Amino acid sequence: MKITFIAADGTETAVDAAEGESIMRAAVRNDVDGIIGECGGSMMCATCHCYVDEAWADATGQQEDGESDLLDCAASEVRPTSRLSCQIRMSAELEGVVIHLPESQL
Amino acid sequence: MSLDLPPIPPSDLDPFGTAFFDNPYPEHERLRQAGPVVWIERYGVYGVARYDEVHHVLNDWRTFCSSRGVGLQDFSREKPWRPPSLVLETDPPEHDRARKVLARVLSPVTMRDLRDGFMEAADRLIRSLVGREIDGVADLAQAFPLSVFPDRIGLRHEGREHLLPYAGLAFNAFGPDNELRRTAMERAAPHIAWVNEQCRRENLSPDGLGARVHAAAVTGEVTGDEATLLVRSLLTAGIDTTVNGIGAALYCLGRFPDQFAALRADPSLARNAFEEAVRFESPVQTFFRTTTCDAELGGAAIPEGAKVLMFLAAANRDPRRWDRPDDYDITRKTSGHVGFGAGIHMCVGQLLARLEGEAVLHALARHVTRLEITGDPVRSYNNTLRGLASLPMRLI
Numbered sequence: 323m324k325i326t327f328i329a330a331d332g333t334e335t336a337v338d339a340a341e342g343e344s345i346m347r348a349a350v351r352n353d354v355d356g357i358i359g360e361c362g363g364s365m366m367c368a369t370c371h372c373y374v375d376e377a378w379a380d381a382t383g384q385q386e387d388g389e390s391d392l393l394d395c396a397a398s399e400v401r402p403t404s405r406l407s408c409q410i411r412m413s414a415e416l417e418g419v420v421i422h423l424p425e426s427q428l
Numbered sequence: 429m430s431l432d433l434p435p436i437p438p439s440d441l442d443p444f445g446t447a448f449f450d451n452p453y454p455e456h457e458r459l460r461q462a463g464p465v466v467w468i469e470r471y472g473v474y475g476v477a478r479y480d481e482v483h484h485v486l487n488d489w490r491t492f493c494s495s496r497g498v499g500l501q502d503f504s505r506e507k508p509w510r511p512p513s514l515v516l517e518t519d520p521p522e523h524d525r526a527r528k529v530l531a532r533v534l535s536p537v538t539m540r541d542l543r544d545g546f547m548e549a550a551d552r553l554i555r556s557l558v559g560r561e562i563d564g565v566a567d568l569a570q571a572f573p574l575s576v577f578p579d580r581i582g583l584r585h586e587g588r589e590h591l592l593p594y595a596g597l598a599f600n601a602f603g604p605d606n607e608l609r610r611t612a613m614e615r616a617a618p619h620i621a622w623v624n625e626q627c628r629r630e631n632l633s634p635d636g637l638g639a640r641v642h643a644a645a646v647t648g649e650v651t652g653d654e655a656t657l658l659v660r661s662l663l664t665a666g667i668d669t670t671v672n673g674i675g676a677a678l679y680c681l682g683r684f685p686d687q688f689a690a691l692r693a694d695p696s697l698a699r700n701a702f703e704e705a706v707r708f709e710s711p712v713q714t715f716f717r718t719t720t721c722d723a724e725l726g727g728a729a730i731p732e733g734a735k736v737l738m739f740l741a742a743a744n745r746d747p748r749r750w751d752r753p754d755d756y757d758i759t760r761k762t763s764g765h766v767g768f769g770a771g772i773h774m775c776v777g778q779l780l781a782r783l784e785g786e787a788v789l790h791a792l793a794r795h796v797t798r799l800e801i802t803g804d805p806v807r808s809y810n811n812t813l814r815g816l817a818s819l820p821m822r823l824i
Contacts, residue, residue, distance in 0.1 A: 347764075350761060350763045350764060351764075353761060358763060359763040359764070360703070360763065360782070361768075361774065361778060361779075362763060362764055362765075362768075362770050362774060364770070364771065364772070364774040365531075366531065366535075366536075366774070366776070366778055366779060367536060367779065368536060391535070391537075392535075392536060394537070395535075395536035395537060395539075395540065428699065
């Protein structure tokens with residue numbers, strides 16, 4: 323399944339992800355700059371912060387329990403579309419999802 | 429169980445022997461090459477050394493549980509040496525309730541409060557060491573955590589010398605009944621007594637992290653006795669691990685001068701340089717899980733009630749997962765290494781560990797131009813932890 327990442331400077335990177343894989347893991351596995359994923363997805367840090375493209379906001383759903391507390395500590399601005407990309411898992415509805423990356427994660 | 433699964437290759441390795449501790453890397457490679465799962469004959473346990481299988485076991489807590497102990501001992505058959513940890517040695521849902529308390533106390537918000545103080549403390553320490561012949565372990569890797577951690581927890585000053593021996597004991601206890609474990613147990617009583625006493629609410633300063641764990645008992649999230657046991661987790665896992673993590677980073681930077689030069693050129697790499705040292709040396713080398721049912725792992729059949737030994741250090745250098753696994757590269761994308769574990773039991777103090785490591789390496793990058801190893805490092809033996817007893821070095 324395809325994910326398109328758009329960096330803060332506008333650079334686009336498309337990667338392949340497996341069904342059920344988190345967007346963070348797909349980014350790290352494919353060497354996408356702009357997602358660190360320091361805690362490996364155990365919801366301890368906020369270094370996989372992303373902005374879900376508005377057209378995809380419904381499909382990705384709401385923030386998980388505890389996500390907003392961590393986002394409060396994110397290095398870049400938090401917006402209504404902010405999510406931790408480790409908490410979004412790829413499914414058929416997310417085929418082709420577009421994810422915007424913040425300027426920094428640390 | 430199906431009969432057409434391939435046989436599991438046996439290994440005669442003693443993964444808790446000093447010969448292995450001296451140089452585990454050729455044996456790690458042999459384990460990875462032997463197959464996705466091996467049979468460790470000496471202890472009658474299964475072993476996994478490849479990244480994929482280690483990652484899988486860490487992430488499947490339903491099949492590979494922690495409540496029967498994360499050492500060689502099976503708590504369903506033998507009495508644990510101490511009351512089990514409420515986070516390390518439990519499964520959901522009990523685990524999640526306790527973990528939530530520690531995760532809040534050790535959250536990014538806490539780190540933001542601690543950050544400036546840690547950076548200043550590291551700065552002072554490194555400046556006092558520049559130009560001197562030092563023991564990188566005692567004077568730096570131990571000195572820094574000991575200068576910040578007990579104070580932040582809120583421990584009294586008296587008796588802090590028990591902290592490192594207690595942690596050494598706890599990590600030796602995950603291993604077999606060998607000389608390391610027996611010697612640690614023989615000397616254990618005063619360390620256990622001191623630690624248990626310090627974990628009580630009345631012995632912790634009201635502004636420390638320990639008191640914040642006890643605050644969860646006031647709201648009824650946990651009982652007072654549970655809060656005391658959770659503080660014990662902080663004291664068990666919060667000090668020797670960071671000592672060995674910082675020691676690993678010093679040892680790496682001493683052996684890879686080009687990487688120290690890169691760090692000096694860009695001190696913002698300090699955090700990743702520490703992370704890469706945790707991958708490269710894996711201060712916590714191994715943990716066990718126990719199967720809750722007949723299971724299949726990497727194409728092998730494993731019966732219920734079996735112990736599975738995860739070689740975290742071998743997974744962290746598995747060439748199937750990492751490019752140039754034996755190079756220490758401070759610009760590497762380290763996410764996904766299992767030096768802090770993975771899944772629901774992944775180190776709850778990882779942010780504190782990273783903050784300590786980052787503070788030390790950032791100060792080194794700013795104040796030291798050369799970091800030289802001036803004598804033979806001496807290894808410290810422990811059934812679980814990898815680290816040095818001493819590291820003669822000069823900071824220039």
